[in-house]
Amino acid sequence: MGMNIKMETVSDIARKRFNVACRCGRCGHKAVVDGLKLARWFHYHMWSSHIDEIARRVRCSKCRAKVPDVTITTALPSNPKWMDSESKWKDLHRRLRG
Ligand SMILES: [Zn+2]
Numbered sequence: 001m002g003m004n005i006k007m008e009t010v011s012d013i014a015r016k017r018f019n020v021a022c023r024c025g026r027c028g029h030k031a032v033v034d035g036l037k038l039a040r041w042f043h044y045h046m047w048s049s050h051i052d053e054i055a056r057r058v059r060c061s062k063c064r065a066k067v068p069d070v071t072i073t074t075a076l077p078s079n080p081k082w083m084d085s086e087s088k089w090k091d092l093h094r095r096l097r098g
Pocket residue numbers: 024025026027028029060061062063064065
């Protein structure tokens with residue numbers, strides 16, 4: 001589903017409750033990432049929140065390529081178990097700040 005809503009940052013996507021669809025430019029694998037979790041993930045990593053940063057940071061879970069087509073979507077997240085508990089966030093925080 002294509003959308004022409006102006007969004008500059010990962011936080012904009014999260015605030016509007018959109019998700020992010022990624023399609024691997026190498027193997028074609030598709031995934032939909034939860035926008036709220038993605039914004040939190042970026043924040044924890046202290047990455048730039050700019051929307052262009054998504055294509056630079058997201059890696060294909062199948063072939064590990066870093067060349068996704070990124071689109072904003074209302075489709076549901078394809079892996080709801082990803083970062084689905086506070087303990088996972090706590091672990092991530094510990095790993096990054098350790
Ligand atoms: Zn791939």
